[in-house]
Amino acid sequence: MSVVISEILQRAADGGRISEEEALLLYTEAPFHALGEAADNVRRTRYPEGIVTYLIDRNINYTNVCVTACKFCAFYRAPKHAEGWSHDTEEILRRCGEAVDLGATQVMLQGGHHPDYGVDYYVNLFSSVKKAYPQLVIHSIGPSEILHMAKVSGVSIEDAVVAIKAAGLDSIAGAGAEMLPDRPRKAIAPLKESGARWLEVMEVAHGVGIESTATMMMGTGETNAERIEHMRMIRDVQDKTGGFRAFIPWTYQPENNHLKGRTQATSLEYLRLIAVARLFFHNVNHLQASWLTTGKDVGQLALHMGVDDLGSIMLEENVISSAGAKHRSNLHDLIQLIRTAGRIPAQRDTLYRHLAVHWTPEDDPTDDRVTSHFSSIVNRQLPLVSAKS
Template sequence: MVSLNRDALNDKVLEGARISSDEALQLYQLPLEELGALANVRRNLAKEKSYGGRGREIVTYIADRNINYTNVCNVYCKFCAFYRTERDEDHYVLSLEQIDQKLDELSAAGGVQILMQGGHHPKLPFTWYLDLLQHIRKKYPHINIHGFSPPEFQHFAETFRMPLREVIAEFKKAGLGSIPGGGGEILVDRVRKKISPLKINSDQWLEVMQVAHELGLKSSATMMFGHVETIEERIEHLQRIRDQQGRSGGFTAFICWTFQPQHTVLKVQQPTGVAEYLRTQALSRIFLDNIDNIQSSWVTQGPEIGQVALKYGANDFGSVMMEENVVSAAGTTFCLDALQIESLIRDAGYEPRRRNNSYELLN
């Protein structure tokens, strides 16, 4: 492929044209502020028709809560400090009463969604999940259940000896509203074998998204980077997400965050810095031209960098986290309430608006 000179490539980005993997690699080398400015243009192009033509001015967020229904997991990912085995004293499976209490608190705070994920528990039966979903759906009809990542679904299909499509369809019937893109990490099998050798491969992750989208469930797409992957592999990950969106069209948003190395088996020489985070997010916005929403990741980067990320392609500030267990187990403990989020968004020059999982404005 003939590579474009810098001006020609910048023009291509400014016009909103699709860029190739080779061009993405070229863009990645640009000075940070230049790359950020290009991503900001693409953010505005992606959002200019949203919200009655006010999408450029608005930054959204959602009021939701994480519920990690169990920490028992037999996948032992090297980057994870959250999992426990059944032999560990502090392993747990939440009871319905405990889950209800969390949902009561969420409802009282005006929340609209739970992000419900667990470890891969080897013994919980199919009916446990269906009962849980039906219970929440009936008692809390105003709360969207955004739950169970692709690795969990492949684990369910294997454990329950059921076709994947049937598991997802039954979960949807029982009340599941959408699927988070957890477990994506880097969708390159060389990387996955190194950081999570027992986890599903890239094709299996994408298969869940294909089936879910076909069944009418929307999902997010994610990337956890800054461990053993190369820049080329990050771009390959983005390519796989873009191709999948081209096939099934159900990704509502993309979120990337950096590996948090405290308390994990996986070690890195140098944790990923702010500049690399912003650079990678900006590139994601430019490359993922068929995904409208990019979330900034203040949970791992901190509120101020989350705010700066709004100038590097992000149009969404993620969620008010009433509870976060997985990343905080690995050392990160940033926490913000709705007022703080709104003030950060306003401070960055945008109008803060609450949204639901479909990115519709709620206030």
């Protein structure tokens, strides 16, 4: 390993800031094990108790009708298409009720850019869910939907955000980030807003008190430098707002869409990206592995590359699975996956507060990492639920 790479890794492992150029050098040239070790060191410093969190939520798609026609999307149907559908509020509330019964703490409402859905539609949707299920956190939609509703209603981004926040939206999903740099974004989603505009919406939302996550979809033909540029664009906004709670990279699923000739990112590329993300985002608290797109085995390996969260037991997911993601998990499997990686599983809420830590002194009598901090919530019994599409 070169002295330069060694010095960058050490600085990053110690919590220091690295530049975009240094991150690219690590991504392309750092030895795999040294990269993972440095990232895991950051994870260990941040979360010394060794807990890996997960969330129970339900992803509810309210419509697949969309005017934006992203080339990578296998979920949408154009307006008037025979296979287009929209769920009414009653159906959405019924699904929210099922989610609550299965132990969900969060609902993720996502859908296409329906030509008739302006701010009023979302205000009605969120206020109806909040009224019926005040215990459910609404972590939903993304900047693309906000821009769309603002355009349909002829209002500013800020007016739209303030209205949906008042109606009950708690936080914004990092959806729709795809690749933020112009060249790869135009290649896969020519009608979608620019990356700069996506970030502008996040900045406005953070400014009025709505936090969010940030995602990245890799594997559609972008360069290594563009992957790192995507992360730098997010970090620049985070420097200003501090509103991103987590970074969630995931791999493009290539089935049933119009993006010909593109490949998925390999597991190695994904794991290297995960490690570099942990080192690069010194100002973002959480790093999530996407077992839904990469599979549970790669998700487990990511726990040794800096990841502290495995995201959601999704009770319903249609968008990614439409494009070929076949991976499914249930609560029991996910807990075992975390345990066998040598970590302590804990259910979290949207704010990453621990709700239940699955640990007993019988597991390891010498391990006192958890009891002193979490004695009131350890081993709370949770229902075992299956993910279904």
